[in-house]
Amino acid sequence: MAAGIAVLMLAGCGDKETGPEEAAATDSIPATATPVAAATADPAAAKPLASFAGMDGDGDGFVSSAEHAKATQTMFQMMDADANGSVSVGEMDAARDAVGGSTALSSEKKIATIDSDGDGKLTLAEHVAGANAMFAKMDTNADDRLDRAEWDKGHAMLKPSPAAKP
Numbered sequence: 001m002a003a004g005i006a007v008l009m010l011a012g013c014g015d016k017e018t019g020p021e022e023a024a025a026t027d028s029i030p031a032t033a034t035p036v037a038a039a040t041a042d043p044a045a046a047k048p049l050a051s052f053a054g055m056d057g058d059g060d061g062f063v064s065s066a067e068h069a070k071a072t073q074t075m076f077q078m079m080d081a082d083a084n085g086s087v088s089v090g091e092m093d094a095a096r097d098a099v100g101g102s103t104a105l106s107s108e109k110k111i112a113t114i115d116s117d118g119d120g121k122l123t124l125a126e127h128v129a130g131a132n133a134m135f136a137k138m139d140t141n142a143d144d145r146l147d148r149a150e151w152d153k154g155h156a157m158l159k160p161s162p163a164a165k166p
Contacts, residue, residue, distance in 0.1 A: 038081035038095070039098045040095060042078075043098040043099045043100075046075070046099050049078070050099065052146075052151045055068060063151065064145045065145065068131065069128070072127065079091050081094065081095070085124065087122045087127065088121045089107045089108045092107035092110065092111065092122075093107045105158060114126050114130030114133075137157070138154030140153070
């Protein structure tokens with residue numbers, strides 16, 4: 001989940017739904033998401049969203065920007081356990097722990113990286129903007145989709161180097 005969350009922390013050209021090119025256009029992102037079960041209440045539903053196969057909704061071997069955007073919004077909803085429209089460090093920690101996600105990068109660090117207003121929590125707009133930015137970095141061939149190699153390389157970038165660990 002941690003890798004998926006980080007990916008998602010980090011959108012349109014032509015007729016696609018959303019994607020990395022719209023990262024700056026956060027005014028088109030809803031302030032809150034439609035409620036779904038929290039990751040802590042339904043870990044089995046949340047865990048696949050952190051995986052390549054779980055995000056590849058049509059099973060074509062690629063994660064498109066639209067599939068990524070959909071998973072990003074669903075992950076946010078699943079982390080926002082109290083459904084108040086923001087994700088705190090505690091909520092992100094609880095979601096990660098519920099699905100057995102990696103602790104290589106702390107929730108506090110993940111949030112601080114994309115918390116544009118510096119309030120210590122994430123809104124859906126901040127989460128989507130961060131996810132779009134990360135998708136764009138990972139999409140090294142700029143084809144608006146991630147293959148498994150791009151996914152794996154992108155997730156490896158998210159893990160701190162041994163020298164960077166406290």
